[in-house]
Every structure is written in C-alpha cells, then in structure tokens.
Amino acid sequence: MEIIIKILDNYYYFVAMVLFVIGLHTMLTHSNMIKKVMGMNIMETGIFLFFVSIGYVRGGRAPIIAEEGGLLYINPLPSALILTGIVVAVSVTAYALSLIVKLYATYGTCDADEIAMLRTREDQ
Amino acid sequence: MDTAIYNFLPVWVVIFPIFMSIVIFVSSRRSEKMRDGLSVTTAVLTFISVVAMYPSVADGGVIAYTIFDILPGLGITVRLDILSFSLALISSFVWMLVSIYAIDYMSHEHAGDRFYPIFIFVLGSCLGIFVAGDFFTLFIFFELMSLISYVLVIHEETREALRAGYKYLIMTIIGGLALFFAIILTFELAGSVSLSEGTLITVPSTMAFLAFLNFLIGFGMKAGMFPLHVWLPDAHPVAPSPASALLSGIMLKTGAYGLLRVLFTVFNIPLVKEANWDILLGVLAVITIVLGSAVALTQDDLKRRLAYSSVGQMGYIIMGMALLNEKALVGDVFHIFSHALMKSTLFLAAGAIIWKTGLRNINDLHGIGKKMPVTMGAFTIAALAMIGIPPLNGFLSKWTLALGALDAGVPFYVFILLVSSLLNGLYYLPIIIAAFFGGENEHEGEESLALEYDDATYGMIIPLAVLGLSCFVFGLMPHNFLFELSLKAASFLFQSGMP
Amino acid sequence: MYLHLPVLMVVLLFGVSFVVSLLGKKRRNLAFQLTLLVLGIVFIISIYLLQHVGKEGPFSYHVGGWPPPWGVELYVDYLSAYVLMVLTSISFVVLIYGVEDLRHELKSDVLHWYCSLYLLLLGAMCGIALTNDLFNLYVFIEISTIAACGIISIKDDRKCIEASLKYLILSVMGSGCFLLAVAMLYMITGNLNFTYVAQELPHVLPLYPYNIVIALSLIIVSLGVKSALFPLHVWLPDAHSSAPSPSSAVLSGLVIKIYAVALVKLLFQVFPPQIFEVIPVLDIVLFLSVLAILAGSIIAMVQDDIKKMLAYSSIAQIGFVFMGIGLFEGRALAGGLLHIFNHAMMKAMLFLAAGLIIYASGIRKIRDLKGIGMRMPLTMLAFTVGAFSMVGIPGTNGFISKWHLALGALDLERPFFVAVILLSSLLNGIYYFPIVIDAFFGTQIMPQSEHKDVPALMLVPVMVLAVGIIFFGFYPAPVLSFIERAIGL
Structure with a gap:
C-alpha cells in the first residue's frame, strides 16, 4: 500500500520512466526505421519530463522575479538545460530522418530487416 | 681513453652490423660484387671487434652500464663478461666463415639482395643478445633476431618453406610471450631484471616457479628443447644452407645462453636445487637427447637428419646446466663452442653437396667422397666429433660433461651420453662410409654421380676446411684457448650462481 | 593569458568549423588550409598547456566569468x-593524410563540409576532455556523436x-541514458559541477543508494555503447570499416x-569509492573487457x-583500456590510459596504411594483398611496425602499455x-603476421598497370605515426610521467 502511495506522490517520475522504457523498447525492437526515430523521441521526451519535474516545486510559479518578495519559485535550471536538450534531440531527429530518406531512395523501403535481406541477396 | 673505447666496443659490435645491413641493402642496388664484399667485410670487422673485447674481460672483468632508461628500472643496458664474450666470439667467428661461404652458395639462389642485409642484421641482433645487460634488452634483441631470421628460414619461398616458416613464427611468438611473462614476473618479484645485481629471486614461491617455467618455455623453445x-x-632444413648453419650452429645457443643466465642470475644454485627444478631440467634434457638422436636415425633427408641431431646435441647442453656444478658447466660451455663448430661444418658441407649435385637424400650420396673430398673430409671430422671420438672437440666436451655428471653423483647421465654417442655413430657413420667407400654401381637407375674430382668452389671449401680443422684443433690439446675460456666462463658463472 | 587557452581551443574549433562550412565548394583548398591551420594552432596550444600544467599544476577556467556551481x-x-x-596531435596528422585521400574518396562538393564536421568533432572531443560539468x-x-556519424555518412554510399544510422540510433540511446543519469545525480545533489557533485555524493549515498547505483549503471551503459565495449x-x-579512411582512423583512434576518458573522469572525480562496495561495477567492466579482448x-x-579486421581489432584493443579502468589502480590504470595514446597511434596508422x-x-x-x-x-613497412606494436614486440609502444597493464x-x-x-597478443600475431608475410613473400595477383602511385603527402603521415610508435616504444617516459x-x- 505504502509503495502505491509513494508512486502516486511521485507519479510524474513514474510516467517519465514508463515513457523512457516505451521509447527504448520501440527503438531497439522495431525494424521500421521511422518507428525507431519515433521511439527515440519518446525516450527523450521521457527524460526531459523527468528532468523538468525535478525542478518543479509544488505551488511554485515561473521564476520571474516579481516586485513583492516571499513568493515560491520553481527551479529554473532544469528547464533551461532541457531547452538545450530539446535542441539536440531535434537536430538528431532531423539527421536520422535525412539518412532514412537516403536509404529509402536506394532500397525503396524503411524496414531495416528488409534492407538487410536485400543486401544479403545482392552479396550473393 | 682506452677504457672509453673498451666500454664502447660492446655497443659497437651490435650497432655496426645493424648499420651495415642498411648500407648493404643500398649497395645491392648498385652491384652484387659490392654487396658481397661489404657483407664479408662487415662480418670480418665484427669478428675483429669482438676479439678486441678480450682484454677487458680476460681477468674476470665486467663492463656494465646503462645506455638509457625506458622506464624506471627498465632500460637498454650493456653487460660484457667472460660468458657473453665467449658466445659473442664463437658466433662472430662462425658468422665470418659462413659469410664467405655464402657468396658462392647464394649465387645460385634468388633474392640475394634480401638475404645479405638480413644476414648481417641478424648478426647484430644476435650479438645484441650476448652483450645485453638485462633481460629486457636481451628480450628485445632475442625477439628481433627470431622475427628477422624468419626471412632467412623462408628464403626459398617454396610452399614447404612457407609452412615451416609459419610454424616457426607462431612458436616464436609463443616463446616471446612466455619470455615476456617470465620477465614481468621477475620484475614484479625482484624489482629489476638486470644481470648485474646478483641473484634476483632468492625465495621459492609459486610466482617464482611460474617465472622459471616461462623462462624455460621461452628460451627452451629457441634451444629446441623437448617438447618445444x-x-x-x-625450419632448419628448408633455409638455405648458410642460414641453416647459423640457425643450428649459433641461434640455438642464444636459448642456451638465456637459460644459463636464468639459472645463475635470476635464480641461484641453492634455490634451483631446493625447488627441484634441476630435476625437471634433467628429465627434459634426457628426453631431448634420446628423442633427437633416435628420430635423426629415421630421417632420409640429410639436412633434416642434421636438424634432429641438433635437437639431441642441445639436450647435452641443457643436461650440463641441470647438473649445476662447475665441472659440468665447463663441459657445457665448451659444448656450446664445439657444437657451434661441428654443426655449422656439417650444414655447410651438406649445403656444398646440395649446391654441387642437388642431392639431399642420404641414400643418393654413395661415393660422394671421391667427388668432393674436401667437403666430405670436413663433414667426416665434424661427424666423428659429434660421435665423440678423441681427439676431436666433441670428445672433450662429452668427457668433461661426463666428469661433471659423476661429480654430481648421477652416473645415469653418463649412460645417456654413451647411448646418445652410439646413436650418433649409427646415423653418421653410414653416411661417411657410403660417401667414401660406396661406388657408382650402387646407384639405382637414373641418378648417377660422376665420381671424378669435382669439389665446390674455393670460396666454399676454405671456410669448410677451416671449420673442420678447428673441430680437430680444439680437441687435440685439452688446454686450448677455447677450453681455457670455458673454464673461466664456467667458474665465473658458478660464482655468480652461489649466494 | 594561458587561462583562456582551454576555452579558446574549443571556441576556435567550433568557430572555424562554422566558417569553413560557409566557404563553398569552389574554395575547398582554402577550406583544407584553414582547417590544417586551426588544427596546427590547437596542437601548439595543447603542447603549451601540457608543459604548463606539467610545471604549475592543474588550473580551472570559469566560462563567462561565472564561478561554479553556477x-x-x-x-x-x-x-x-x-x-x-x-x-x-593524432587528428592533425590524420587530416594531412586526408587532404589527398578525401579528394579521392568523397564527392568534391562536400569536402568543405567534411572539414567542418572534422573540426566540430575535434572541438567536442576537446570539450569532453576539458569540461568539469x-x-x-x-x-x-x-555534438561529437552527431559529428562522428556525419564523417561516416558524408561518403554518401x-x-x-x-552504418551511420545504426551508429546514430545506438548512440542516441546511449546519450539518452547519460542524460537520465545526469538528471538522477542532479536530483539528489542539486549540482552539476563535478567537484560539487563529488562533495555531495558521500553524504547522500546512504539516503539514496539506488539512485546513485542506477546513475552509475546508466553512465557505464551509455559510455560503453559509445566506446564499443563488448557486447555493445x-x-x-x-561504421569504422565503411567510413572514408581518415574518418576510420579518427573514429577508431x-x-x-x-x-x-569521460568514464575515467566520472569514476575518479565524481563517484565516491564507497559506491563500488554497493555494486561491483569495476568487476563487471573487467569481465566485459576480457570478453572484448578475446x-x-x-x-x-x-x-x-x-578495414573490418582492423575495426574488430579495435574492439579488442578498447578492451585493454577498459581493463586498465577496471583494475582501477596504480600501474594497471596507467597502462590502460597509456594505451589510449598508443592505440590511437597504432590504429590510426594501420587504418591510414590500409587506406x-x-x-x-x-x-x-x-587474400588479395599478396605481394603488395x-x-x-x-x-607495408609501416603496417609491419603497427602489427609488431599490436602484438607487443618490445621496442614498440604496444609493449609499454601491455607491460604496465x-x-x-x-x-x-x-x-x-x-x-x-598474453593470449590476446598471440591472437593478434595470428591475424596480423600472415598479412605482413603474404604482402612481402606472396606472389602478386594483380597486374602492375592497375597500380596508382601514392602521393608523398599521404605517405608522410603514415611514416610519422610509424616512427612515433617506435619512438614511444623506447622513450615513453614523458607521456608516462x-x-x-x-x-x-
């Protein structure tokens, strides 16, 4: 019972982990390369969520310093870092997709297994 | 001033041939005469330089210094004592004669441009082993010599040669790794691998045994010890004959030299006795002797028979070490000399026969003595020395070894020596008898040998004759120069092996 | 002045990388000249830093003047x-080789992009070596992952x-794990700076042991994937065999x-030694390294x-580095770290020779190399030196690292x-020596006419590296100290 309460208290961590695992699983097991890229993004989203939620303070507000003091702010650092992380993720996604386009142009398929099959047939 | 020159000589005898090998390689592009001349000159000058080192070691002097450190406690060092001088002397002497012999012999072979530089380079690295001041330096030159002489082994580039060469290479690598392991264990246990710091390991332990075993594998591999x-x-028969003579006559001895150093410098006599390693060594030696001699009997190829005979003879040398007393050591060192002279004579003679007639099979050699009297004369002296007939040098070394065995209280070894001499007789005498007393009519069919005098060129028979005579000269008088040298070396070694 | 040099290195590399990419295909000679110039400058800076640090000890630099932990x-x-x-040093030598080779291997309109990616990769690697955050x-x-994939896929074959897609997907998985680990460490320590995290970790270890263990495991997995630790x-x-030869040399080397190196830094500077009592990470690394080597x-x-053979050989050799890390102490670690330099030289040289x-x-x-x-x-002489070094023949630098390990x-x-x-040395001998033997003593198959001459500009870097292998085999003292x-x- 206690563990369920703990999980419910920290549900955002839990969700982040679930996303991470879904993404990782998709990335490693699916043979469709587009799905691999999608898995990659889901995984990274999971991590970003996790990272951002670290800095969240319940009841806090955006860290824009107001005139009146004594307000509760959330930790701005994780959010700032994750902005960088998102940029990296986007560029990697773009790069991976461009590679897939190239492969599609050569083989006519986005499926890694099929490409491997085509290649072995060619080698013979 | 003088000491500076003497100190420099050990380095010089290594650097000079290695440098000259490059010069020879360059000159071979220009003219073959120049190449041949340069290689002989280099070998002769090296021999003279080695002889010139004698005064610095004659009275038990030692030259030892560090050239530079690679790592703390590990560097390139030089050490010249009477034992290293002895081996360097015999090596450069045989090398010089072989280099003269090689000029005519190699004129029939291809790729002389490759042969001579390598031939001289291996001389340098071989001498490097002897003047090395620690096991690390020794190891460098040992590996260098072993790996480079691969090129000599496969010189003829036949399928057979390449296969033998591959075997040689793999065994060399394994031996090198075993040595590496042994050296690293010694370094770990003693903090040094120098030859000049007295006994390195004095306490028996598992690690020490592991080190000994790996030294035995590494050097025993080179020395042709059973089962390695x-x-x-x-490998020895497929090489061109000058190279076989050196492989069997000299390079095997580097393994023996290494083992001597291991027994008397890394460890010491009490330790070896206490740990019973001498028994292990003795057993291996006996098996090596018997096996080498017995298998030699069954070989029809002349050079293969000689190669197996080398295995047997190296067994004597290992046995001499296993006895661990001074008298046996004298025999041991003297047998290193004797075997170097005898085996190079035999291989060169076999080479001359192959060169002249193309015959390698022993059964085809009937009457060859009439055709090539000088060659077969030298062969006969060396073969008789192998058997141990007085007054040849082989007798003297066996006699001293036998005395050592009796001193040590193991008459069994004397028995082994006798059995092996008998076997030697069984496989050498028929060759000699057939060569001199066999006639033309004993040939079956196509291979007929013209029996008028037609010996090899002077360039080949003079080195042969010199080597053959030296077998005789150094056996005739019990107190000749080489024997004195072995006496000194043995007592020096024995002293260093006592705590 | 010297204080700014570390950041100058990274900024210079990134900045010129940007400039070079704008140069356009017409001025690709200029691109190469500029790249070589920058690599030369960076090399000089690193030598200066080396001797400065050697004399005066380590120093730190606060980017933008903001002191840590901010x-x-x-x-x-x-x-x-x-x-x-x-x-x-290695990347400078490799690019000299690349000037000629890349014209041959790549389409002419991507050469300046190659330079750009190369500089980006080097800048990122320097950053990894320098950063304390x-x-x-x-x-x-x-950045280094993307750039590394870039210099493979640029060949457009x-x-x-x-290969680069496969590399990218696995690498990104690794990076994801790394970021997650960073998040976990940040969560419990509230810091990102190595020094501050290291100060906090021993205190929070009893409170959150699992967090730290998971973070450490994730870091090992992520860096293991990227440095190709068996079975990752x-x-x-x-990737290494299909890439253009200079890329292969840089990637493998x-x-x-x-x-x-990043792993060593993290294990040394961030994680407290007590963590190894909770989870035997080092033993796992050792076990994997042995598997990798064999x-x-x-x-x-x-x-x-x-090139594929050389690539697999790299997997074995990175095992030596990890063996040093796994033993984690004294001379073994020194041997592993030394092998980074030694193997970089050998493998770069071998890949360039193959190129x-x-x-x-x-x-x-x-099997077609007979008689080459x-x-x-x-x-082939250089290749032979490399092969000797791989086997660990004394007198080559491979011996020194094996000796230390x-x-x-x-x-x-x-x-x-x-x-x-020793076993691995034997195996190395078994697959390297036959190539050398066949090359020198085998009968050649291909007719002479198909043979192109090798420009000196390509041969010189190979020879320089070969000489380096022997030089550091006899004189490892400065590096080792x-x-x-x-x-x-």
Whole structure:
C-alpha cells in the first residue's frame, strides 16, 4: 500500500520512466526505421519530463522575479538545460530522418530487416 | 681513453652490423660484387671487434652500464663478461666463415639482395643478445633476431618453406610471450631484471616457479628443447644452407645462453636445487637427447637428419646446466663452442653437396667422397666429433660433461651420453662410409654421380676446411684457448650462481 | 593569458568549423588550409598547456566569468592535458593524410563540409576532455556523436549511410541514458559541477543508494555503447570499416577512446569509492573487457576485409583500456590510459596504411594483398611496425602499455589478466603476421598497370605515426610521467 502511495506522490517520475522504457523498447525492437526515430523521441521526451519535474516545486510559479518578495519559485535550471536538450534531440531527429530518406531512395523501403535481406541477396 | 673505447666496443659490435645491413641493402642496388664484399667485410670487422673485447674481460672483468632508461628500472643496458664474450666470439667467428661461404652458395639462389642485409642484421641482433645487460634488452634483441631470421628460414619461398616458416613464427611468438611473462614476473618479484645485481629471486614461491617455467618455455623453445622442438626440424632444413648453419650452429645457443643466465642470475644454485627444478631440467634434457638422436636415425633427408641431431646435441647442453656444478658447466660451455663448430661444418658441407649435385637424400650420396673430398673430409671430422671420438672437440666436451655428471653423483647421465654417442655413430657413420667407400654401381637407375674430382668452389671449401680443422684443433690439446675460456666462463658463472 | 587557452581551443574549433562550412565548394583548398591551420594552432596550444600544467599544476577556467556551481567550469588537469595532446596531435596528422585521400574518396562538393564536421568533432572531443560539468559533458557528447556519424555518412554510399544510422540510433540511446543519469545525480545533489557533485555524493549515498547505483549503471551503459565495449560494440565494425579512411582512423583512434576518458573522469572525480562496495561495477567492466579482448581478436581473425579486421581489432584493443579502468589502480590504470595514446597511434596508422593500399590498388580483401609489399614497401613497412606494436614486440609502444597493464595486474595479484593479455597478443600475431608475410613473400595477383602511385603527402603521415610508435616504444617516459601524475602515483 505504502509503495502505491509513494508512486502516486511521485507519479510524474513514474510516467517519465514508463515513457523512457516505451521509447527504448520501440527503438531497439522495431525494424521500421521511422518507428525507431519515433521511439527515440519518446525516450527523450521521457527524460526531459523527468528532468523538468525535478525542478518543479509544488505551488511554485515561473521564476520571474516579481516586485513583492516571499513568493515560491520553481527551479529554473532544469528547464533551461532541457531547452538545450530539446535542441539536440531535434537536430538528431532531423539527421536520422535525412539518412532514412537516403536509404529509402536506394532500397525503396524503411524496414531495416528488409534492407538487410536485400543486401544479403545482392552479396550473393 | 682506452677504457672509453673498451666500454664502447660492446655497443659497437651490435650497432655496426645493424648499420651495415642498411648500407648493404643500398649497395645491392648498385652491384652484387659490392654487396658481397661489404657483407664479408662487415662480418670480418665484427669478428675483429669482438676479439678486441678480450682484454677487458680476460681477468674476470665486467663492463656494465646503462645506455638509457625506458622506464624506471627498465632500460637498454650493456653487460660484457667472460660468458657473453665467449658466445659473442664463437658466433662472430662462425658468422665470418659462413659469410664467405655464402657468396658462392647464394649465387645460385634468388633474392640475394634480401638475404645479405638480413644476414648481417641478424648478426647484430644476435650479438645484441650476448652483450645485453638485462633481460629486457636481451628480450628485445632475442625477439628481433627470431622475427628477422624468419626471412632467412623462408628464403626459398617454396610452399614447404612457407609452412615451416609459419610454424616457426607462431612458436616464436609463443616463446616471446612466455619470455615476456617470465620477465614481468621477475620484475614484479625482484624489482629489476638486470644481470648485474646478483641473484634476483632468492625465495621459492609459486610466482617464482611460474617465472622459471616461462623462462624455460621461452628460451627452451629457441634451444629446441623437448617438447618445444617441433619447429626446429622443419625450419632448419628448408633455409638455405648458410642460414641453416647459423640457425643450428649459433641461434640455438642464444636459448642456451638465456637459460644459463636464468639459472645463475635470476635464480641461484641453492634455490634451483631446493625447488627441484634441476630435476625437471634433467628429465627434459634426457628426453631431448634420446628423442633427437633416435628420430635423426629415421630421417632420409640429410639436412633434416642434421636438424634432429641438433635437437639431441642441445639436450647435452641443457643436461650440463641441470647438473649445476662447475665441472659440468665447463663441459657445457665448451659444448656450446664445439657444437657451434661441428654443426655449422656439417650444414655447410651438406649445403656444398646440395649446391654441387642437388642431392639431399642420404641414400643418393654413395661415393660422394671421391667427388668432393674436401667437403666430405670436413663433414667426416665434424661427424666423428659429434660421435665423440678423441681427439676431436666433441670428445672433450662429452668427457668433461661426463666428469661433471659423476661429480654430481648421477652416473645415469653418463649412460645417456654413451647411448646418445652410439646413436650418433649409427646415423653418421653410414653416411661417411657410403660417401667414401660406396661406388657408382650402387646407384639405382637414373641418378648417377660422376665420381671424378669435382669439389665446390674455393670460396666454399676454405671456410669448410677451416671449420673442420678447428673441430680437430680444439680437441687435440685439452688446454686450448677455447677450453681455457670455458673454464673461466664456467667458474665465473658458478660464482655468480652461489649466494 | 594561458587561462583562456582551454576555452579558446574549443571556441576556435567550433568557430572555424562554422566558417569553413560557409566557404563553398569552389574554395575547398582554402577550406583544407584553414582547417590544417586551426588544427596546427590547437596542437601548439595543447603542447603549451601540457608543459604548463606539467610545471604549475592543474588550473580551472570559469566560462563567462561565472564561478561554479553556477557557471560552467573547464578544468585542465594532468589527464585532460594529456588527452588534449593525444587528440590534437593524432587528428592533425590524420587530416594531412586526408587532404589527398578525401579528394579521392568523397564527392568534391562536400569536402568543405567534411572539414567542418572534422573540426566540430575535434572541438567536442576537446570539450569532453576539458569540461568539469555534467550537463556540459552531455552536450559535448551529443555534438561529437552527431559529428562522428556525419564523417561516416558524408561518403554518401549506402553502406556508410546504413552504418551511420545504426551508429546514430545506438548512440542516441546511449546519450539518452547519460542524460537520465545526469538528471538522477542532479536530483539528489542539486549540482552539476563535478567537484560539487563529488562533495555531495558521500553524504547522500546512504539516503539514496539506488539512485546513485542506477546513475552509475546508466553512465557505464551509455559510455560503453559509445566506446564499443563488448557486447555493445555491434555498431562499430560496419561504421569504422565503411567510413572514408581518415574518418576510420579518427573514429577508431580517438572517438571511442574519448568516452573511456569521460568514464575515467566520472569514476575518479565524481563517484565516491564507497559506491563500488554497493555494486561491483569495476568487476563487471573487467569481465566485459576480457570478453572484448578475446572476442574481438577471435572475430577479427575470420574477417576478409582489411578495414573490418582492423575495426574488430579495435574492439579488442578498447578492451585493454577498459581493463586498465577496471583494475582501477596504480600501474594497471596507467597502462590502460597509456594505451589510449598508443592505440590511437597504432590504429590510426594501420587504418591510414590500409587506406593507402585501397587508394593505390583498390584492394580491400586480405587474400588479395599478396605481394603488395613489393609495390608499396614503405606502406607495408609501416603496417609491419603497427602489427609488431599490436602484438607487443618490445621496442614498440604496444609493449609499454601491455607491460604496465601486466605489472599492474600482478601488483593486484590477479595474474589471470596477464594470461589474457598474453593470449590476446598471440591472437593478434595470428591475424596480423600472415598479412605482413603474404604482402612481402606472396606472389602478386594483380597486374602492375592497375597500380596508382601514392602521393608523398599521404605517405608522410603514415611514416610519422610509424616512427612515433617506435619512438614511444623506447622513450615513453614523458607521456608516462604525466599519466602517473594524473592518477596520483
């Protein structure tokens, strides 16, 4: 019972982990390369969520310093870092997709297994 | 001033041939005469330089210094004592004669441009082993010599040669790794691998045994010790004869030299006795002797028979070490000399026969003595020395070894020596008898040998004759120069092996 | 003044990388000149830093003037100065070779992009060596990953594209794990700076042991994937063998090592030693390294493509580095770190020599290399030196690193690892020596006419590296003394 309460208290961590695992699983097991890229993004989203939620303070507000003091702010650092992380993720996604386009142009398929099959047939 | 020159000589005898090998390589592009001349000159000058080192070691002097450190406690060092001088002397002497012999012999072979530089380079690295001041330096030159002489082994580039060469290479790598392991264990246990710091390991332990075992594998491989001899009978016969003479006559001795250093410098006599390693060594030696001699009997190829005979003879040398007393050591060192002279004579003679007639099979050699009297004369002296007939040098070394065995209280070894001499007789005498007393009519069919005098060129028979005579000269008088040298070396070694 | 040098290196590399990419295909000579100039400058800076740190000790630099824990800190200690030297020297030599080779291997309109990616990769690797900040480390790792994939896929041949996609997907998985680990460390310590995290960790270890263990495991997995630690090496053989030769040299020589360096930095500077009592990470790394050494060598033996063989050999050799890390103490660690430099030299040289052979004759299959030594004596001589070094013949630098690893293993009374080292040397001999022998003594198959001459500009870097192998085989003291100071011997 206690563990369920703990999980419910920290549900955002839990969700982040679930996303991470879904993404990782998709990335490693699916043979469709587009799905691999999608898995990659889901995984990274999971991590970003996790990272951002670290800095969240319940009841806090955006860290824009107001005139009146004594307000509760959330930790701005994780959010700032994750902005960088998102940029990296986007560029990697773009790069991976461009590679897939190239492969599609050569083989006519986005499926890694099929490409491997085509290649072995060619080698013979 | 003088000491500076003497100190420099050990380095010089290594650097000079290695440098000259490059010069020879360059000159071979220009003219073959120049190449041949340069290689002989280099060998002769090296021999003279080695002789010139004698005064600095004659009275038990030692030259030892560090050239530079690679790592703390590990560097390139030089050490010249009477034992290293002895081996360097005999090596450069045989090398010089072989280099003269090689000029005519190699004129029939291809790729002389490759042969001579390598031939001289191996001389340098071989001398490097002897003047090395620690096991690390020794190891460098040992590996260098072993790996480079691969090129000599496969010189003829036949399928057979390449296969034998591959075997040789793999065994060399394994031996090198075993040595590496042994050296690293010694370094770990003693903090040094120098030859000049007295006994390095004094306490028996598992690690020490592991070190000994790996030294035995590494050097025993080179020395053709049972059961690591398997490469030798393949590799030595396929090489061109001058190279076989050096492989069997000199390079095997580097293994023996290494083992001597291990027994008397890394460890010491009480330790070896206490740990019973001498028994292990003795057993291996006996098996090596008997096996080498017995298998030699069954070989029809002349050079293969000689190669197996080398295995047997190296067994004597290992046995001499296993006895661990001074008298046996004298025999041991003297047998290193004797065997170097005898075996190079035999291989060169076999080479001359192959060169002249193309015959390698022993059964085809009937009457060859009438055709090539000088060659077969030298062969006969050396073969008789192998058997141990007085007054030849082989007798003297066996006699001293036998005395040592009796001193040590193991008459069994004397018995082994006798059995092996008998076997030697069984496989050498028929060759000699057939060569001199066999006639033309004993040939079956196509291979007929013209029996008028037609010996090899002077360039080949003079080195042969010199080597053959030296077998005789150094056996005739019990107190000749080489024997004195072995006496000194043995007592020096024995002293260093006592705590 | 010297304080700004570390950041100057990274900024210079990134900045020029940007400029070079704008140059356009018409001015590709200028692109190469500029790139070489920058690499030269960076090399000089790293040498200066090396001797400065050697004399005056480590120093740190606060980027933008913000002191830690707020700002990003660059820290030049003995290890990073050493690694910088390795990175800049090898990459400089490799690009000199690349000037000619790349014109041959790549389409002419991407040459300036190659320069740009190369500089980006080097800048990111220098950043990894220098940074003292977890998130900054992540960013540099990502940049180097993308740039590394870039210099493979730039060849625009489908093998390369496939290989780089495989590399990219696995690498991104690794980066994801790394970022997650960073998040976990940040969560419990509230800091990203190595020094501050390291201060906090011993205090929070009893409170959140699982967090730290998971973070450590994730870091090992992520850096293990990127440095091709067995069994996470699956991407490496294709990627390294299909890439253009200079890329292969840099990837095998430097890129996989830099992640090992990052791991050493994290294990040394961030994680408290008590963590190893909770989870035997080092033993796992050791176990994997032994598997890597043996499996890499054995798989390399059955390859018929020379570059693929070299790639598998890299897997085995990175095992030595990880063995040093796994033993984690004294001379073994020094040996592992020294092997970073030594293997970088050997493998870069071997890949470049293989590249020369492919350039001159088009041969990639090992069995077709018979007799090549007669036509390319210098190249094969260099290859022979490399092979000797791989086997660990004394007088080559490979011997020195093996010597240290073996001594270190004996110091820790684990002679098993010495046996592994020896066995791997034997295996190396079995697959390297036949190539050398066939090259010099085999009968040649291909007619002379198909043979192209090798420009001196390509041959010189190979020879320089070959001489370096022998030089550092006899004179390792300066490098070694640095490493020993880095690990506090």
